[in-house]
Amino acid sequence: MDLFSFTIAGLMVYAALAVFFIGMTYRICHWFSTPKASIRLGMFPKPKTRSGRWLKMLKDTILFPQALDVDPTMWFMAIAFHVAGLLIFFGHLRLIKEFTPIVSALGSKGMDTLAFVTGGTFGIVITVVVIYYLFRRFASPYKDISVPEDYLLLILILLVITMGNHLRFFGDVHVADYRAYVQSVLLFRPSFDAALAHSSIRWSLVAHVFLANILLMYFPFSKLTHTVGAFLANLVRSD
Amino acid sequence: MPGKKLETLAGVIDAKMNRQLKLYLDICARCAICRDACHQYVTTQDVRYLPAYRAELIRRIYKKYFTKTGQFVPSLYEGRDPDENLLEELYDVMYACTGCRRCMYYCPYSIDTTWIQSVGKAMLLAAGKGSEMLTQLADAAIDKGKNIDLYKDIMRDVLKTAEKEMQDKVGDKEAHFPYDKEGANVLYAALAGTHSILPAAIIFHMAKEDWTLSMFEAANYGYFLGDAAKAKEIAGRIIDEAKKLKVKEVVVSECGHAHRVFKFFYEMWAKEKLPFKVSSILDKVSEYITDGRISVDPGKIDIPVTYHDPCQVGRNYGLFEEPRAVVKEICSDFREMTPNRAKNWCCGGGGGLVAEPALEEFRKTTGKLKVDQIRDTGAKMVVSPCENCRLQLDTLNEHYKMDIEITSMIDLVVRALKT
Numbered sequence: 001m002d003l004f005s006f007t008i009a010g011l012m013v014y015a016a017l018a019v020f021f022i023g024m025t026y027r028i029c030h031w032f033s034t035p036k037a038s039i040r041l042g043m044f045p046k047p048k049t050r051s052g053r054w055l056k057m058l059k060d061t062i063l064f065p066q067a068l069d070v071d072p073t074m075w076f077m078a079i080a081f082h083v084a085g086l087l088i089f090f091g092h093l094r095l096i097k098e099f100t101p102i103v104s105a106l107g108s109k110g111m112d113t114l115a116f117v118t119g120g121t122f123g124i125v126i127t128v129v130v131i132y133y134l135f136r137r138f139a140s141p142y143k144d145i146s147v148p149e150d151y152l153l154l155i156l157i158l159l160v161i162t163m164g165n166h167l168r169f170f171g172d173v174h175v176a177d178y179r180a181y182v183q184s185v186l187l188f189r190p191s192f193d194a195a196l197a198h199s200s201i202r203w204s205l206v207a208h209v210f211l212a213n214i215l216l217m218y219f220p221f222s223k224l225t226h227t228v229g230a231f232l233a234n235l236v237r238s239d
Numbered sequence: 240m241p242g243k244k245l246e247t248l249a250g251v252i253d254a255k256m257n258r259q260l261k262l263y264l265d266i267c268a269r270c271a272i273c274r275d276a277c278h279q280y281v282t283t284q285d286v287r288y289l290p291a292y293r294a295e296l297i298r299r300i301y302k303k304y305f306t307k308t309g310q311f312v313p314s315l316y317e318g319r320d321p322d323e324n325l326l327e328e329l330y331d332v333m334y335a336c337t338g339c340r341r342c343m344y345y346c347p348y349s350i351d352t353t354w355i356q357s358v359g360k361a362m363l364l365a366a367g368k369g370s371e372m373l374t375q376l377a378d379a380a381i382d383k384g385k386n387i388d389l390y391k392d393i394m395r396d397v398l399k400t401a402e403k404e405m406q407d408k409v410g411d412k413e414a415h416f417p418y419d420k421e422g423a424n425v426l427y428a429a430l431a432g433t434h435s436i437l438p439a440a441i442i443f444h445m446a447k448e449d450w451t452l453s454m455f456e457a458a459n460y461g462y463f464l465g466d467a468a469k470a471k472e473i474a475g476r477i478i479d480e481a482k483k484l485k486v487k488e489v490v491v492s493e494c495g496h497a498h499r500v501f502k503f504f505y506e507m508w509a510k511e512k513l514p515f516k517v518s519s520i521l522d523k524v525s526e527y528i529t530d531g532r533i534s535v536d537p538g539k540i541d542i543p544v545t546y547h548d549p550c551q552v553g554r555n556y557g558l559f560e561e562p563r564a565v566v567k568e569i570c571s572d573f574r575e576m577t578p579n580r581a582k583n584w585c586c587g588g589g590g591g592l593v594a595e596p597a598l599e600e601f602r603k604t605t606g607k608l609k610v611d612q613i614r615d616t617g618a619k620m621v622v623s624p625c626e627n628c629r630l631q632l633d634t635l636n637e638h639y640k641m642d643i644e645i646t647s648m649i650d651l652v653v654r655a656l657k658t
């Protein structure tokens with residue numbers, strides 16, 4: 001591994017993960033250490049039982065059905081964005097450990113095809129939605145409520161995804177080589193194997209990892225904390 | 240404005256901080272799904288009334304003063320100072336909100352924009368820029384609390400005619416309005432004017448309720464003003480009266496925000512648990528009918544009738560079916576508005592807007608959705624169990640020449656009451 005790749009795709013990954021986890025822990029502790037208002041200002045109709053409230057909170061957070069009523073386009077885009085994002089996240093787990101049950105069912109060729117089709121599709125879906133989000137922010141009234149953070153996040157996400165798509169559609173490196181890299185990071189000995197080190201696509205990988213690092217580091221300080229906060233706030237709704 | 244003053248004003252956010260508020264300020268995605276939830280934005284298309292924008296006015300100060308990244312790079316969040324410009328904008332925006340919480344209903348994170356805006360009102364008050372009209376009304380109410388003995392006799396005098404009307408209606412010359420009755424079951428907190436006293440008195444009499452009439456009106460302009468201390472003092476007049484008379488229950492008149500204050504806010508402000516129950520006259524009416532303590536003529540009214548869910552009765556208190564059941568029993572041609580119940584449009588008059596003459600034109604414009612909704616039902620009568628809504632509906636009725644009758648629940652019940 002050259003020094004540059006080692007810094008970005010090695011050292012910086014640790015830094016980013018550290019900032020992400022410490023930052024999120026800090027943020028969540030901060031929320032929980034701020035006292036709740038001593039008033040129950042939930043909104044009706046609300047479930048009468050505790051478990052009912054929790055179930056409603058999960059439904060409100062994961063499906064947010066009310067938004068479908070008032071803004072179907074946004075609802076659809078938001079679901080597409082988050083579902084694609086979630087599946088892409090799961091897809092990345094293959095880089096830590098191969099999904100052996102699927103491989104034994106489909107064969108290793110079949111697995112590669114499946115990964116290409118699903119990864120490719122969701123990669124494109126999420127790109128389209130992010131571009132839609134970004135364009136929307138330049139139109140009224142959205143631009144009047146947007147702040148630079150909103151554009152920054154969308155641009156960062158778009159860049160991460162674009163580099164990811166680049167790796168998927170133009171890469172000549174097999175998943176096993178990427179896995180070797182991820183494994184090396186997990187073992188605190190970041191390195192590229194020969195196939196990756198000799199491919200020009202490694203620059204795209206370094207760029208992808210670099211951008212993802214930045215996104216991770218900014219995550220706990222941004223509105224992306226809604227990942228956790230949405231559940232907590234929706235619980236207040238049914239309180 | 241000097242830096243010190245700006246800091247003091249920004250400090251209001253910190254002083255009012257709690258977990259909900261922090262979440263709301265941290266997580267809004269500025270997705271603008273709340274856009275079409277607010278009748279004021281929908282009817283004016285003015286971005287200042289877009290709920291997320293209202294919240295953003297406070298959020299930008301919060302980011303600049305109270306978050307690490309915002310202190311470091313304020314421009315990332317368009318961090319702002321609470322300067323003259325911002326305060327002016329706050330005034331226009333915060334005192335326009337009706338507190339309907341329809342935006343909260345639709346927000347995917349259930350962000351309560353009114354909760355954020357209450358900080359804005361507190362900031363305006365700290366800067367000495369609260370609403371003058373609401374301040375005057377609130378101060379007058381507090382004043383009355385201090386000099387109640389001067390008012391008692393006047394009030395009894397004024398109510399003599401109403402008392403006579405009640406006697407005629409129930410056919411009992413001995414029926415009186417009970418005042419200062421110790422140990423009564425119910426203390427009824429009415430509004431200024433006999434329209435909220437007489438029908439309630441008739442209903443209480445027919446239900447053989449052991450009740451007494453409060454000397455104070457339930458309306459609370461301190462709450463609209465956003466001044467918790469004043470609001471607490473105003474509500475406290477009735478709370479003290481109830482404690483003194485040792486009643487079991489305080490029943491609040493058909494006034495959405497007043498009931499909300501007693502039911503939810505007072506205990507938070509006063510940091511005490513109230514020794515009696517708080518309910519709405521709507522709860523009592525349903526209860527009396529269900530228990531057979533009063534009965535009404537089914538189908539007494541045969542013109543088309545619709546029911547307006549006041550935000551503070553429906554979405555914010557949870558009475559959807561009970562009042563409907565009463566209206567449906569009395570009216571043979573009942574029609575629902577669309578949308579209704581939790582999704583109902585605000586009338587446009589809540590939040591103290593009806594008390595502010597400067598906002599009358601604004602109320603007419605922003606009430607247009609309600610007008611269309613009512614017209615679509617073809618109803619000739621609208622039942623609305625909230626004084627604020629009724630005043631607004633009166634304005635709309637006249638302005639848009641709707642030619643409808645607007646009535647309260649207790650009036651409706653008395654019209655159909657079997658005596």
Ligand code: HEM
Nearest residue numbers: 061062064077078082133150153224226227230268270347
């Ligand atoms: C359980 C977790 C999550 C829930 C329930 C959730 C929910 C939502 C909702 C309801 C919106 C508003 C609708 C919209 O703007 O499309 C939103 C916006 C957004 N979410 Fe999430 N989200 C979650 C996790 C994440 C994660 C992990 C990311 C990471 C990249 C993310 C990125 C975004 C972005 C960038 C937006 C704003 C889009 C815009 O600029 O308009 N979300 N989220």
Ligand code: SF4
Nearest residue numbers: 267269270271273346
């Ligand atoms: S709907 Fe909720 S999250 Fe979206 S902009 Fe409005 S307040 Fe913010």
Ligand code: SF4
Nearest residue numbers: 277336337339340342
């Ligand atoms: S509470 Fe009602 S009036 Fe106020 S911002 Fe929300 S939707 Fe608009």
